[in-house]
Amino acid sequence: xxxxxxxxxxxxxxxxxxxxxxxxxxxxxxxxxxxxxxxxxxxxxxxxxxxxxxxxxxxxxxxxxxxxxxxxxxxxxxxxxxxxxxxxxxxxxxxxxxxxxxxxxxxxxxxxxxxxxxxxxxxxxxxxxxxxxxxxxxxxxxxxxxxxxxxxxxxxxxxxxxxxxxxxxxxxxxxxxxxxxxxxxxxxxxxxxxxxxxxxxxxxxxxxxxxxxxxxxxxxxxxxxxxxxxxxxxxxxxxxxxxxxxxxxxxxxxxxxxxxxxxxxxxxxxxxxxxxxxxxxxxxxxxxxxxxxxxxxxxxxxxxxxxxxxxxxxxxxxxxxxxxxxxxxxxxxxxxxxxxxxxxxxxxxxxxxxxxxxxxxxxxxxxxxxxxxxxxxxxxxxxxxxxxxxxxxxxxxxxxxxxxxxxxxxxxxxxxxxxxxxxxxxxxxxxxxxxxxxxxxxxxxxxxxxxxxxxxxxxxxxxxxxxxxxxxxxxxxxxxxxxxxxxxxxxxxxxxxxxxxxxxxxxxxxxxxxxxxxxxxxxxxxxxxxxxxxxxxxxxxxxxxxxxxxxxx
Amino acid sequence: xxxxxxxxxxxxxxxxxxxxxxxxxxxxxxxxxxxxxxxxxxxxxxxxxxxxxxxxxxxxxxxxxxxxxxxxxxxxxxxxxxxxxxxxxxxxxxxxxxxxxxxxxxxxxxxxxxxxxxxxxxxxxxxxxxxxxxxxxxxxxxxxxxxxxxxxxxxxxxxxxxxx
Numbered sequence: 078x079x080x081x082x083x084x085x086x087x088x089x090x091x092x093x094x095x096x097x098x099x100x101x102x103x104x105x106x107x108x109x110x111x112x113x114x115x116x117x118x119x120x121x122x123x124x125x126x127x128x129x130x131x132x133x134x135x136x137x138x139x140x141x142x143x144x145x146x147x148x149x150x151x152x153x154x155x156x157x158x159x160x161x162x163x164x165x166x167x168x169x170x171x172x173x174x175x176x177x178x179x180x181x182x183x184x185x186x187x188x189x190x191x192x193x194x195x196x197x198x199x200x201x202x203x204x205x206x207x208x209x210x211x212x213x214x215x216x217x218x219x220x221x222x223x224x225x226x227x228x229x230x231x232x233x234x235x236x237x238x239x240x241x242x243x244x245x246x247x248x249x250x251x252x253x254x255x256x257x258x259x260x261x262x263x264x265x266x267x268x269x270x271x272x273x274x275x276x277x278x279x280x281x282x283x284x285x286x287x288x289x290x291x292x293x294x295x296x297x298x299x300x301x302x303x304x305x306x307x308x309x310x311x312x313x314x315x316x317x318x319x320x321x322x323x324x325x326x327x328x329x330x331x332x333x334x335x336x337x338x339x340x341x342x343x344x345x346x347x348x349x350x351x352x353x354x355x356x357x358x359x360x361x362x363x364x365x366x367x368x369x370x371x372x373x374x375x376x377x378x379x380x381x382x383x384x385x386x387x388x389x390x391x392x393x394x395x396x397x398x399x400x401x402x403x404x405x406x407x408x409x410x411x412x413x414x415x416x417x418x419x420x421x422x423x424x425x426x427x428x429x430x431x432x433x434x435x436x437x438x439x440x441x442x443x444x445x446x447x448x449x450x451x452x453x454x455x456x457x458x459x460x461x462x463x464x465x466x467x468x469x470x471x472x473x474x475x476x477x478x479x480x481x482x483x484x485x486x487x488x489x490x491x492x493x494x495x496x497x498x499x500x501x502x503x504x505x506x507x508x509x510x511x512x513x514x515x516x517x518x519x520x521x522x523x524x525x526x527x528x529x530x531x532x533x534x535x536x537x538x539x540x541x542x543x544x545x546x547x548x549x550x551x552x553x554x555x556x557x558x559x560x561x562x563x564x565x566x567x568x569x570x571x572x573x574x575x576x577x578x579x580x581x582x583x584x585x586x587x588x589x590x591x592x593x594x595x596x597x598x599x600x601x602x603x604x605x606x607x608x609x610x611x612x613x614x615x616x617x618x619x620x621x622x623x624x625x626x627x628x629x630x
Numbered sequence: 631x632x633x634x635x636x637x638x639x640x641x642x643x644x645x646x647x648x649x650x651x652x653x654x655x656x657x658x659x660x661x662x663x664x665x666x667x668x669x670x671x672x673x674x675x676x677x678x679x680x681x682x683x684x685x686x687x688x689x690x691x692x693x694x695x696x697x698x699x700x701x702x703x704x705x706x707x708x709x710x711x712x713x714x715x716x717x718x719x720x721x722x723x724x725x726x727x728x729x730x731x732x733x734x735x736x737x738x739x740x741x742x743x744x745x746x747x748x749x750x751x752x753x754x755x756x757x758x759x760x761x762x763x764x765x766x767x768x769x770x771x772x773x774x775x776x777x778x779x780x781x782x783x784x785x786x787x788x789x790x791x792x793x794x
Contacts, residue, residue, distance in 0.1 A: 201644075260639065
């Protein structure tokens with residue numbers, strides 16, 4: 078940064094450039110106009126969204142598809158509060174994000190000024206850290222610190238709230254000394270003693286199992302996990318967030334675990350004698366009832382966040398550290414082993430419990446099967462609901478950063494904007510959002526943003542004219558009293574898409590599925606396929622009792 | 631189970647909200663909280679007294695430790711620390727009871743820090759038990775107002791959280 082005096086807004090844009098930011102997803106307002114004025118002179122791309130929630134999800138999707146830190150921006154007041162769902166979503170799934178919000182000028186803060194809201198107060202529980210900047214000279218350092226915090230340790234969103242007069246304030250940039258972050262020192266390498274204990278325990282195991290969580294992907298440690306599993310011949314199950322953490326078609330992979338998990342995966346958890354859990358927080362959808370979870374197993378839990386150790390599930394050997402470093406340490410020391418008997422047990426269980434989805438008709442499993450045959454190495458994005466679980470089961474992904482889903486918060490409406498962000502980050506890969514009709518309607522206005530910005534995503538709307546997961550729960554637990562789950566008036570999603578300038582297709586017969594998908598992939602522009610399902614079909618397996626072994630399939 | 635938690639943190643705006651928010655989110659009532667400067671420039675130290683299940687409290691401690699401005703959060707063991715509270719009581723003094731009240735003031739090592747015609751302000755310092763005891767003895771008199779600080783606690787011996 079030169080010695081010349083500059084405004085806070087200019088310093089902000091300069092610092093974003095020096096951080097390597099390529100794109101900002103945002104929506105302007107009165108309190109961010111000085112920044113936009115500088116952004117116009119910058120090489121950084123700005124994607125104008127149709128709602129600030131979309132901006133946050135786009136930055137999130139961008140981050141998940143690339144591993145980089147996503148950036149979103151909104152104005153003060155309602156602009157900032159509209160980011161809240163997106164920030165909470167990124168926080169729950171440990172997605173690195175930097176959010177910038179405008180704030181009313183300093184002298185007006187606390188006066189209930191027009192479009193004033195205490196966004197740093199609001200976002201304390203849903204950000205890793207946040208700042209309310211008081212001086213333009215703080216901007217360069219705080220922004221650098223925000224990127225550092227977002228992308229290290231347990232990753233997550235960081236918010237900077239910048240009053241408009243601070244953006245306009247002229248200052249002389251200088252190399253001031255700032256205090257180090259004394260309270261922030263993430264443990265990266267696993268403790269050697271704990272690593273040795275873990276190796277000894279793994280060596281002694283007859284029925285070892287690896288749980289792959291989202292932390293493996295966040296640490297870019299997927300290949301190391303494959304090496305470890307192969308070397309020690311250990312079967313792998315994954316959480317929803319960990320779906321892309323291990324190649325799904327690998328012979329050691331036994332699928333999704335948990336509440337909607339595969340029978341063989343949950344059988345493995347319930348019968349394993351040693352479990353190595355990597356980068357998972359043992360969320361309730363992954364464990365089912367805790368009292369009966371993995372009762373036969375001694376658990377080695379490795380996570381970058383010490384607060385996750387023994388939070389939900391007691392760990393026998395905790396290892397705090399980065400998944401990449403810890404797995405490297407383990408791969409080094411673990412001996413080559415064979416667990417033929419255990420593997421046979423799991424394979425037989427798997428054969429006895431195939432997925433029951435039919436490969437005919439306009440139903441989600443069949444659409445996903447056809448999609449799989451028509452597209453090479455896509456990034457699959459999902460919304461939240463029945464289609465999300467179907468996708469986890471019926472669309473195997475084998476490369477990294479291939480599965481983008483809202484795991485922890487379960488945010489309906491995540492899909493379309495997350496897919497847009499993913500496509501901006503990875504224009505070389507097909508990006509396909511599998512949506513439900515409920516989820517799609519929550520953020521479908523972002524299709525217009527994708528069209529305007531020429532971002533060719535494909536959205537497949539699994540349209541059953543109802544809230545499928547709600548209906549499934551009402552089936553299971555509320556005597557089929559379908560209250561507030563049917564939409565009443567149906568929307569023609571193909572025409573809705575066309576009205577926004579996207580290609581729209583409608584599928585009502587099985588023989589229309591493949592042509593519609595082919596056309597949408599070849600359209601070269603944003604495309605929406607309205608798949609009118611002829612049998613909504615509940616998603617199974619589903620745990621129904623007090624343990625993972627009591628289920629409907 | 632009652633716990634005393636000590637937190638060393640940066641002295642920065644908003645740190646109180648971040649700290650207390652973690653307690654309320656877990657449904658913990660903060661019985662007392664005191665915060666002030668330390669021998670380290672730019673650093674504050676909290677002493678928080680709270681009641682709760684050990685495992686959940688350990689989770690709160692770990693979450694506190696994750697706050698960027700928190701340098702260290704730890705549980706102080708009562709028998710390894712010196713603990714003090716401070717209280718002020720405004721008492722209306724009747725002439726005929728002045729002598730006996732003075733006896734109690736001496737007995738509990740309180741100090742009269744302000745006195746006017748018939749109003750005394752007493753200062754009491756001690757561990758929680760001693761301050762409770764003083765309040766007990768004064769309760770038969772006409773207490774107009776009283777106030778207690780939160781507890782502060784320092785571990786015995788040469789240990790220190792952080793060097794300058």
